[in-house]
Amino acid sequence: MKKSLRCSPLARSRSILPPVRLTAAIADPSRLYARLTRSSPIWLLLHLVLILGTVLILGLLLVLPLVVVLAEAFRQGWQVYRAAITEPDTIAALRLSLSVTVLSVAVNTAFGLSAAWCLSKYRFWGRNVLLILIDLPLSISPVVVGLLIILVYGQHGWLGTFLERWGLRVIFAFPGIVLATAFVTLPFVMREVKTLMETEGNEEEEAARLLGANGWQIFYHVTLPKIRWALLYGVILCTARSLGEFGAVSVVSGHIRGLTVTLPLHVELLYNEYQFSAAFAVASLLTGVGLITLIVKTFWQNRLQRKLHRGQDCPSEEASFPCVSN
Amino acid sequence: MRIELIEISKTFGKFRALDHVSLTIHAGEFVALLGPSGSGKTTLLRIIAGLDLPDPGAGRLLFDGKDVTYRPADQRGVGFVFQHYALFRHMTVYENIAFGLRVQRRRLGLSTAQIDVRVRELLRLIQLEPFAERYPHQLSGGQRQRVALARALAIRPRVLLLDEPFGALDAKVRRQLRTWLRGLHDEIGLTSVFVTHDQEEALELADRVVVLNAGRVEQVGTPEEVYHQPQSAFVTEFIGTVNKFRGIRRGSRVEFGTSEALLPGEQVAVFVRPHEFTLSTVPHRHAFPAVVQRVHTAGGLVKLWLTAQSGETFLTEIDPFHWSQLTIKEGDTVYVTARQLRCFSEEGQPCHPAERFRTAVGQ
Numbered sequence: 001m002k003k004s005l006r007c008s009p010l011a012r013s014r015s016i017l018p019p020v021r022l023t024a025a026i027a028d029p030s031r032l033y034a035r036l037t038r039s040s041p042i043w044l045l046l047h048l049v050l051i052l053g054t055v056l057i058l059g060l061l062l063v064l065p066l067v068v069v070l071a072e073a074f075r076q077g078w079q080v081y082r083a084a085i086t087e088p089d090t091i092a093a094l095r096l097s098l099s100v101t102v103l104s105v106a107v108n109t110a111f112g113l114s115a116a117w118c119l120s121k122y123r124f125w126g127r128n129v130l131l132i133l134i135d136l137p138l139s140i141s142p143v144v145v146g147l148l149i150i151l152v153y154g155q156h157g158w159l160g161t162f163l164e165r166w167g168l169r170v171i172f173a174f175p176g177i178v179l180a181t182a183f184v185t186l187p188f189v190m191r192e193v194k195t196l197m198e199t200e201g202n203e204e205e206e207a208a209r210l211l212g213a214n215g216w217q218i219f220y221h222v223t224l225p226k227i228r229w230a231l232l233y234g235v236i237l238c239t240a241r242s243l244g245e246f247g248a249v250s251v252v253s254g255h256i257r258g259l260t261v262t263l264p265l266h267v268e269l270l271y272n273e274y275q276f277s278a279a280f281a282v283a284s285l286l287t288g289v290g291l292i293t294l295i296v297k298t299f300w301q302n303r304l305q306r307k308l309h310r311g312q313d314c315p316s317e318e319a320s321f322p323c324v325s326n
Numbered sequence: 327m328r329i330e331l332i333e334i335s336k337t338f339g340k341f342r343a344l345d346h347v348s349l350t351i352h353a354g355e356f357v358a359l360l361g362p363s364g365s366g367k368t369t370l371l372r373i374i375a376g377l378d379l380p381d382p383g384a385g386r387l388l389f390d391g392k393d394v395t396y397r398p399a400d401q402r403g404v405g406f407v408f409q410h411y412a413l414f415r416h417m418t419v420y421e422n423i424a425f426g427l428r429v430q431r432r433r434l435g436l437s438t439a440q441i442d443v444r445v446r447e448l449l450r451l452i453q454l455e456p457f458a459e460r461y462p463h464q465l466s467g468g469q470r471q472r473v474a475l476a477r478a479l480a481i482r483p484r485v486l487l488l489d490e491p492f493g494a495l496d497a498k499v500r501r502q503l504r505t506w507l508r509g510l511h512d513e514i515g516l517t518s519v520f521v522t523h524d525q526e527e528a529l530e531l532a533d534r535v536v537v538l539n540a541g542r543v544e545q546v547g548t549p550e551e552v553y554h555q556p557q558s559a560f561v562t563e564f565i566g567t568v569n570k571f572r573g574i575r576r577g578s579r580v581e582f583g584t585s586e587a588l589l590p591g592e593q594v595a596v597f598v599r600p601h602e603f604t605l606s607t608v609p610h611r612h613a614f615p616a617v618v619q620r621v622h623t624a625g626g627l628v629k630l631w632l633t634a635q636s637g638e639t640f641l642t643e644i645d646p647f648h649w650s651q652l653t654i655k656e657g658d659t660v661y662v663t664a665r666q667l668r669c670f671s672e673e674g675q676p677c678h679p680a681e682r683f684r685t686a687v688g689q
Contacts, residue, residue: 203412206377209399210406211426225416
């Protein structure tokens with residue numbers, strides 16, 4: 001904070017420059033800024049408008065909905081709330097959501113780590129194509145993802161007929177939901193870890209290798225401690241997204257109550273059945289889980305920052321994400 | 327351990343980092359790889375370590391006569407010190423040094439107690455015993471460097487490779503560490519190879535110096551040989567301070583100056599070190615006149631920048647006693663002879679035995 005003040009164009013031009021001519025002011029925006037803040041009330045007004053606008057947008061988009069979710073959930077009292085979240089279907093949905101999340105996060109962590117390793121340490125033919133492919137889930141609409149999965153794994157799909165013969169049902173069943181969720185959350189771990197690996201370089205791993213460590217020892221003793229914060233951050237993002245995934249799962253789930261309905265789908269079902277309080281109660285559950293992940297993330301981040309301030313080389317030596325937000 | 331490099335080539339894309347490099351490093355030697363950046367010296371070191379492989383089929387690497395070109399880096403038993411140390415930042419000094427022994431515990435048949443003894447011994451060696459529980463970021467540059475060295479030595483390597491070992495340190499620490507490292511090398515009886523772009527460091531520390539340029543070995547020799555008998559224009563220019571004169575050779579005479587003033591002849595470059603000039607206030611047959619531009623007397627030698635009549639400015643160094651007898655000042659004319667000069671053709675090859683040109687610079 002202190003630093004940014006010292007470096008801001010405002011502070012600089014105030015301390016050094018006498019009142020400026022208009023031509024000079026046009027040539028140098030920071031001078032113009034300094035002049036305007038000192039002389040004109042219009043500028044102050046603009047400041048006010050910008051600040052108010054930000055607060056308003058934040059309030060309307062973020063705070064208000066959060067408040068509404070909680071208010072609606074408890075509108076008919078604690079009893080109704082408890083009934084809604086202890087109802088067997090809700091419990092089943094929660095259980096399904098959690099197991100889907102655990103599975104897809106596990107798959108994506110393993111994939112993300114290996115992909116990040118491969119993409120940051122090696123240059124090979126088709127690397128750019130792979131990069132684009134991995135980012136694809138971020139740019140495709142989840143509904144389309146769901147449809148694609150049905151096309152491939154559905155009863156008459158390319159792989160579906162084959163799998164059906166083995167008695168494995170993917171669509172409208174647990175595997176389909178995991179597939180859809182894992183697809184949508186594919187890039188998260190990879191992106192976080194890759195960025196870090198690229199900035200960190202390879203020397204510590206090389207040093208370990210020359211000291212006689214084998215591949216696993218290098219990964220466990222050197223690479224993993226180096227990337228743990230980025231990995232954790234990626235996993236948290238991935239978890240939050242997996243829990244909340246709606247579009248793709250909605251298409252492949254088949255909405256069989258108690259069986260293939262995840263928490264977000266359950267909220268929709270309840271809402272469509274005009275059980276508003278129950279819907280909001282379940283929604284508050286989801287919101288709660290999301291908030292907890294965020295709090296955990298912030299906690300880790302602060303811990304890391306404290307650790308970094310004891311050391312001195314923030315940007316080069318540690319994870320990039322906590323430093324950027326510093 | 328004797329290291330032999332035979333006709334090694336390495337390319338990165340279109341860039342030729344090493345071009346048929348052959349070199350033998352004898353057991354117990356302390357060898358410096360010296361060259362400007364991009365000359366391939368670090369690549370050569372990494373190939374010896376096994377961190378890079380030579381181009382397929384292009385060259386072989388022998389340790390004590392045994393072919394190790396494709397032996398994995400973790401089985402070469404090579405100690406390596408990285409330019410930026412590459413210490414494990416989440417481990418303490420103690421854990422850093424112990425790492426190599428711990429990961430190879432089974433293979434070496436070591437007990438925890440034995441490892442502890444070895445690590446303590448190394449901590450004593452690098453004089454960092456009180457710092458065992460510190461983390462790398464809590465150490466100064468020189469201390470980190472010593473930890474990196476101890477970590478490399480822990481596994482009792484037969485070869486120690488150092489990549490710009492003193493590059494990131496300030497001048498005073500660098501000097502101390504240099505002497506210490508040389509002592510250590512002699513004490514342990516290692517074969518050591520270090521990379522540097524600092525010629526002073528190479529000349530002072532190494533038994534032999536390998537001068538590299540653009541992926542080729544320019545010259546291999548003792549510091550004396552490389553300094554006093556450079557075999558190419560590149561080595562002459564790269565090692566030590568040197569004045570370069572472009573000129574024309576005719577018979578045993580070299581004339582320098584602007585080309586219009588010169589008669590046709592073979593284009594050559596003549597190199598004279600600053601301390602190889604003799605200055606006099608009286609003209610004589612082999613001397614050429616020059617005007618004193620600037621005098622710098624702070625230091626062991628007096629430095630004079632002179633300008634010849636043809637416009638070339640060059641540096642001379644004379645001892646203070648000689649200087650006090652000359653009684654000249656800036657703006658005066660002195661008469662200059664070169665006691666020794668080295669002549670190279672346009673292609674950088676030696677163009678004649680140097681003695682033939684003694685005191686022959688003139689106009």
